[in-house]
Amino acid sequence: MSQTEQLLCVSIHDVAPATWPDCLRLVQAIRAVADIPLTWLVVPHYHFRPERSPQMEACLDVARARGDELCLHGYSHLDTEANGGGLRGRFLRNVYTRREGEFAALEEAEARRRLELGMAWFAERGWTPEGFVPPAWLLGEGSWRALRATSFKYVTTFSHFHCLDSDPKRGKAVLSPSMVYAARNRSGRILSPRVADATAHMLARRPLVRFSLHPPDARYPELVRHIQQVLERLLAQREAVTKITCAHRLGAASEPPAGLTSPTSRHASGHTQNHSPDSYSVHSAGYRPSC
Numbered sequence: 001m002s003q004t005e006q007l008l009c010v011s012i013h014d015v016a017p018a019t020w021p022d023c024l025r026l027v028q029a030i031r032a033v034a035d036i037p038l039t040w041l042v043v044p045h046y047h048f049r050p051e052r053s054p055q056m057e058a059c060l061d062v063a064r065a066r067g068d069e070l071c072l073h074g075y076s077h078l079d080t081e082a083n084g085g086g087l088r089g090r091f092l093r094n095v096y097t098r099r100e101g102e103f104a105a106l107e108e109a110e111a112r113r114r115l116e117l118g119m120a121w122f123a124e125r126g127w128t129p130e131g132f133v134p135p136a137w138l139l140g141e142g143s144w145r146a147l148r149a150t151s152f153k154y155v156t157t158f159s160h161f162h163c164l165d166s167d168p169k170r171g172k173a174v175l176s177p178s179m180v181y182a183a184r185n186r187s188g189r190i191l192s193p194r195v196a197d198a199t200a201h202m203l204a205r206r207p208l209v210r211f212s213l214h215p216p217d218a219r220y221p222e223l224v225r226h227i228q229q230v231l232e233r234l235l236a237q238r239e240a241v242t243k244i245t246c247a248h249r250l251g252a253a254s255e256p257p258a259g260l261t262s263p264t265s266r267h268a269s270g271h272t273q274n275h276s277p278d279s280y281s282v283h284s285a286g287y288r289p290s291c
């Protein structure tokens with residue numbers, strides 16, 4: 001990737017039968033601005049609910065055919081592990097993300113099992129996910145170890161885009177805090193668009209901006225209008241790509257783009273990326289959504 005190339009990744013989180021109507025509203029709002037490639041973050045067994053949706057799966061097939069990407073976003077999207085760790089960890093899991101961080105506290109073997117379940121669900125539909133986004137962007141040490149053994153090309157946390165490589169020395173992590181809305185409460189709906197604007201401004205000269213949309217965003221016209229305004233501004237400066245295309249472009253860069261890369265923490269034993277300080281310096285807890 002050249003030093004001047006600027007990319008935009010727009011993703012739809014929590015894609016599942018239960019959220020499908022809102023996902024469609026989001027996509028319609030995006031398409032009203034521009035017909036850009038999207039990354040759909042699909043949850044195979046969302047909240048362990050029983051619904052199946054052949055219509056959703058058919059639509060996702062069409063999306064793939066037109067150049068969109070389907071990414072694995074956990075298995076159930078629920079943190080089912082017992083409470084443990086320090087106060088900070090319990091706050092993150094119980095309050096900050098409302099027990100949605102499925103991969104926050106898993107042991108390596110259980111993380112591997114759930115990744116395999118997710119990939120098998122994708123394979124049954126003829127899909128092969130090339131990237132993984134942990135629910136609530138929370139990824140514990142056991143889950144990082146399990147991910148090292150997979151063939152995923154990238155993993156994203158809240159603050160970083162991690163390009164994975166079979167050679168640990170060649171992996172890289174690009175700082176790119178997600179632009180995201182907190183739709184679940186009134187103050188979040190008022191404040192989070194301002195934070196998103198500030199994040200976009202902060203990232204104006206950086207190689208990658210990530211715009212992460214969640215199904216509840218679609219229920220608030222003021223957020224939908226803001227989504228469309230932000231997209232128009234960003235698309236005037238940036239090329240919209242799927243996350244896997246982004247991973248290829250960033251991974252192919254021979255030099256760190258604009259000083260934004262660092263050795264990927266995936267390979268730094270014992271480090272849990274979602275707990276890194278930069279996660280909070282740009283995005284306070286009150287504005288962060290449940291996933």
Ligand SMILES: [Zn+2]
Binds near residue numbers: 073077134135291
């Ligand atoms: Zn999610």
